[in-house]
Amino acid sequence: MLPLPFIQTLSNGLPIVYQSEFRAIYYGTIAYVWMLFAIYLSTKPKWLDRLIGLPEMYMVHGMLSIAAIVLAYLHKEGTASTGWIKTTGDWSFDLFLGLMIYSLIFMAGWLTNRVPVLKKLKQLLEKIFKHELSIWIHRLNILAVILVFIHVQLISYIVAIKPFIYLFDVASAFVLGCYLFSKFVQPLTYEQGYLLANRTIAQNVQELKIKMPRSSHLDLLAGDYIFLSFPDYPGLREMHPFSIANAPDKTREITLAIRGDGDFTRQLTEVKPESMVKIDGGYGRYQEFLNDQPKSANIVILAGGIGVTPLLSTIDANLNRNLQIFYTAHKQADLLYLERFDQWQKYSNIGCHLQVGRFKDVQVLEQLPNDWQHNTIFLIGGPSSMMHHWVRFLKQHGAGNGQIYFEEFSW
Incomplete structure (x- = not known):
């Protein structure tokens, strides 16, 4: 829908002499609008996060960017230009x-x-292209957009279409302003806390406890994730998202359980207590999803490995609800916070099922409440393959889209 006003104003003013290039020109216009919207999404607008979730925003960001490049190629092949316009x-x-x-x-x-060769290539090159460098390289998209903006301003017959060029300039200025605000102004509002403790709780998993000041105004809900950085540590100065493992409370403490999958997360073992940490958040929709459901609905938790992290805080915040928890990991040592499950098991309204290796479908199906297709909601966290398996399985057995929620960070 977003490109329609641009196409309409453009079509009303394009000279007939360029009729053979009309379609390619429209392709280029749609590509630019989609790229602007993708850049706007990269600013993480919180109003949209609480509405659809940041993972969905990232997915749209990625898909729009790819589609825009395809259309840009069709535009490039279908139009003729010379000089600086072409350059x-x-x-x-x-x-x-x-x-x-x-x-x-x-x-x-x-x-x-999904592609083992690419995964190995990424792991090899990550020694050079670390998290911070990748973030800066990705920001070159702004330079590419500026080049497109200049490209259009050099085309005299396009600039002559005043309604289009006004719309084009306003949209470009708005997105650029949002982007600059998110990179230079918004960081000034990030909350500042300090690291209370940093310990290893499982192989390749660190637990970070962070203390926020009394003046903190973080808007955190159970199941949320935050973006954090450690300004005093090279390599940890760019924001990175992590799920909170504890329900927000008056202690103003945040607990994170982080697996060392990349250069940023592996370097966290070096961070010392009392180190300053900057935080932006919260983001996420686990608790928002629950709040939108009837209070009488049963809750089923399906968790795997480190993916249990946001669900831990969600469980803590909803101990008065009817809960069935299924938690699995590859090894016994990878099952985190077993003492918390022992405590939850004491509640008459909570059932905990833990095991090494994935649950068989029938194991879960036998433990679901009666008439679960109409009175139960499902929260899922874990590896992508596990989450998609349970979504397919539940839908095949009668669950609706509105009964299932999970957050997948694939982009």
Whole structure:
């Protein structure tokens, strides 16, 4: 829908002499609008996060960017230009294409998790292209957009279409303003706390406890995740998302359980207590999803490995609800916070089922409440393959989309 006003104002003013290029020009216009929207989504607007969730926003961001590059290619092949018009257009397309390939390898887990060769290549190159460098390389998309903006401003017959060019300039200025605000102004509002403790709780898993000041105004809900950085540690200065493992309370303490999967997370073992930490949050929809459901609804938790982290805080915040918890890991040592499950098991309204290795479908099905298709909601956290398996299984047995929620960070 977003490109329609641009296409309408453009079509009303395009000279007939360029009729053979109309379709390609429209392709280029749609590509630019989609790329602007993708950049706006990269600013993590909180109003949209609480509405649809940041993982969905990232997915739209990634898919729109890829679709925009495809349309940009069709635009490039279907139009003729010379001089700086051609040069700026070619430069922007080449830059977008290169950044897309780089992002698919280093910043799109859905692809590398499915292609073993790419996963090995990523692990090899991560020694050079670390998290902070990848973030800065990704920001070159702004340069590519600026090149497109210049490209359009150089085309005299396009600039002559005043309604279109006004709309084009306003949209460009708005997105650029939002982006600059998110990078230079919003960081000034990040909350500042300090690290209380940093300990290893399982192989390759660190627990960080963070203390926030009395003046903190973090808007945290159970199941949320935060973006954090450690300004005093090179390599940890760019924001990175992590789920909270404890329900927010008056102690103003935040507990994180983090697996060392990348250079940023592996380096967390070096952070000393009392270190300053900057936090932006909260983000997420687990508790928002629960709040939208009837209070009488049963809750079933399906968790695997480190994916249990946001669900731990969700359980803590909903101990008065009827809960069935299924938690699995590859090894006994990978089952986290067993003492919390022991405590929850004492509640008459909570059932805990823990095991090494994935649950068989029938194991879960036998433990579900009667008439669960109409009175039960499901929260899922874990590896992508596990989450998608349970979503398919539940839907095959009668669950509706509105009964299931999970957050998948594949982009």
